[in-house]
Amino acid sequence: MNLKKVLQSKECGSAVVLVALVVVLLSLMGLGLLQIGLSSRLLATQATNKIKACSAADAGLTKALFEINKKLKAKALSDQSLPQVTDETLPGCDATFSYKITAASIKAALGVNSLTIESVGKYGYATRKVHALIGLKGLFDSAILVKDRMSLMPNTLVTGYNSADPTDKDFDLKIGTTSTLADRIPLGPGTVVEGDVFVGIGGDPQTVIGAGGTITGNKYALDMEPDFPVITPSSLLTDWGTSLSAKGETITINSAGSGTYSGIDLSKADGNPGTLEIQGGKVVLHITGNIDLGQGCELIVRPGSSLVLYIDGDISADNSVGVNNQAGNVKDFQLYATGTGDQVFNLKAKSSVFGTVYAPKVDITLYPSVEMRGAIVGKSVTFKSGGKFYYDEALRDNVSIDDEGARFIVKRWGEE
Numbered sequence: 115m116n117l118k119k120v121l122q123s124k125e126c127g128s129a130v131v132l133v134a135l136v137v138v139l140l141s142l143m144g145l146g147l148l149q150i151g152l153s154s155r156l157l158a159t160q161a162t163n164k165i166k167a168c169s170a171a172d173a174g175l176t177k178a179l180f181e182i183n184k185k186l187k188a189k190a191l192s193d194q195s196l197p198q199v200t201d202e203t204l205p206g207c208d209a210t211f212s213y214k215i216t217a218a219s220i221k222a223a224l225g226v227n228s229l230t231i232e233s234v235g236k237y238g239y240a241t242r243k244v245h246a247l248i249g250l251k252g253l254f255d256s257a258i259l260v261k262d263r264m265s266l267m268p269n270t271l272v273t274g275y276n277s278a279d280p281t282d283k284d285f286d287l288k289i290g291t292t293s294t295l296a297d298r299i300p301l302g303p304g305t306v307v308e309g310d311v312f313v314g315i316g317g318d319p320q321t322v323i324g325a326g327g328t329i330t331g332n333k334y335a336l337d338m339e340p341d342f343p344v345i346t347p348s349s350l351l352t353d354w355g356t357s358l359s360a361k362g363e364t365i366t367i368n369s370a371g372s373g374t375y376s377g378i379d380l381s382k383a384d385g386n387p388g389t390l391e392i393q394g395g396k397v398v399l400h401i402t403g404n405i406d407l408g409q410g411c412e413l414i415v416r417p418g419s420s421l422v423l424y425i426d427g428d429i430s431a432d433n434s435v436g437v438n439n440q441a442g443n444v445k446d447f448q449l450y451a452t453g454t455g456d457q458v459f460n461l462k463a464k465s466s467v468f469g470t471v472y473a474p475k476v477d478i479t480l481y482p483s484v485e486m487r488g489a490i491v492g493k494s495v496t497f498k499s500g501g502k503f504y505y506d507e508a509l510r511d512n513v514s515i516d517d518e519g520a521r522f523i524v525k526r527w528g529e530e
Contacts, residue, residue: 163240166209168529170235171242173204174211175527178231179248182215183521191515193217201236209237229522246527250520252513253472254489257309257505258289259340261474265496266327268302271503274309275487277443278508285507288312288331292340294322301327302499309505312336342474342491343519345450347374347400347424357403360388360411368394368419377403377427380411380435387411387435392421400452401425407435407462414438420446422518426453431462436484439468444488444506448518451476461486470509472519 181197196215203210213233231246257272258264266272274285287309291298294317301307305327312334313322319333352373358365362383367390378401380388387410397419404427407413411432415421417440439447447469451457457476461467467486471478478492480501487504497503513520 160240163238164242166204166207166237167235167240167242168244170204170207170209170211170237171233171244171529172235174199174202174213174233174235175231175244175246175524177202177211178213178215178233179522179524182229182248186515186521204235207237209235211235243530244527245530246524248522249525250513250515250517251523252509252517253343253491253519254470254509255340256289256491257287257489258495258503259491260291260293260495261342261493262291262293262298263494263496264289264291264299265494266299266301266305266307267497267499267501269304269499270302270327270497270501271305272307272309272505273503274505274507276507276511278512282507285309285505286510287505287507290336291322292336293317294335296321297324298322300324301329303327307331310334315339343521345424345452345472345519347450347452348398351398351400358390358399360390362386362388364389364391366391366393367397367399368392369396372396372398374400374402377401378405378407378413380406380413381408382410389414392416392419394419396420396422398422399424401427403427405429407431409433409435411435412438415441415447417441420448422448422450424450424452425457428457429459429461431460431481433462436462437467437469442468444468444470444509447488449473450518459492 178197185191185195185197196217198214200212201210211233213231215229215231217229229248231248233244235242257274272289274287276282276285289307289309290312292314294314299311299322301324303326307327307329310331311323311329313319315336317335319335323333354373354375356375357377357379358375359379361381363386378390380390382388388408389411390413392415399421401424405425407430409432412435415438419441437447449469449471451473457473459473459476459478461478462481462484467484468488470488471490471492473492475493477494478490479496480486481498485502488506489509
């Protein structure tokens with residue numbers, strides 16, 4: 115009996131040891147799993163904090179860009195007024211961002227990367243920083259940009275030059291449409307485009323672009339929709355309550371005559387054409403009605419002068435008429451469509467037209483043998499036979515903070 119009890123006692127002791135070992139192993143496994151779970155949770159929390167901090171930094175960059183463009187549009191930008199904030203809360207989140215814009219000089223910000231944005235996002239112990247170089251973008255990156263149809267009739271030439279550097283022969287020219295519909299860019303026989311031609315996002319260049327003519331560059335579809343800023347005349351212009359009318363005579367406007375007029379009406383009388391002469395400084399006109407140019411009549415911009423013309427109505431022109439920019443620089447004649455409804459521009463000239471046309475809702479027609487230097491944005495553009503168009507590359511490369519429609523965009527950015 116004693117031996118039996120001894121054996122039973124040993125068996126119980128072994129079982130207790132085994133149970134203890136199992137408990138210890140299970141405890142260690144449990145602690146390990148708990149440690150893994152805790153580490154995973156800490157890593158997930160850290161990753162979440164980093165994501166929120168990164169989102170806050172990106173939001174700060176976006177807001178900084180928005181604020182500086184708002185100041186630019188209001189003509190309130192200076193070295194002392196560059197936007198900056200500290201620890202602003204990201205809406206819907208406890209993350210914060212701070213941003214600062216720096217520049218050697220606002221006056222130097224002419225389309226180059228002279229402005230820097232630094233934005234710092236914070237959430238918990240996580241911090242993320244993004245920095246960007248920004249530069250100016252103007253209205254005329256493309257030689258000709260339309261929303262719908264661009265018709266280049268037989269023997270039309272589209273080429274380029276650089277008024278800022280006459281020795282530059284390697285110009286970058288592109289024309290195109292944002293449409294993806296078939297035959298939106300018909301090319302007549304003998305037409306030559308010395309550059310690239312693009313079509314809307316997802317469009318087929320072989321379908322959208324006609325088979326006629328010669329394109330020396332590439333054909334491609336856009337990967338980003340171009341923006342079309344809304345242009346509005348200054349509310350500070352004097353309303354003269356009348357039209358500018360010349361019948362067989364010449365009327366002269368200088369900078370003191372800038373303002374709002376109901377129309378421009380130039381007509382022939384007694385064999386003499388009517389002429390509107392821009393003479394003396396910068397003239398800004400807002401025409402709330404139409405511009406009617408009779409046979410042989412002209413709107414002349416004299417050397418040393420410039421004209422910025424906003425028009426809410428249509429432009430009609432008879433034979434041997436048009437705009438004569440004798441100043442010779444494309445920025446000395448700027449035409450902006452500012453109407454709320456459909457508009458039509460018929461542009462003619464006795465010789466060359468130097469200038470820019472921004473009319474993204476307007477059907478524009480340039481008549482036979484017209485030679486134009488500058489850039490065009492329109493709803494549709496039609497070049498009649500024999501027209502010549504020269505894109506001034508300086509419009510893209512030399513953008514000023516004083517240019518209509520100029521805005522800052524991100525040129526390059528990085529993250530820390």
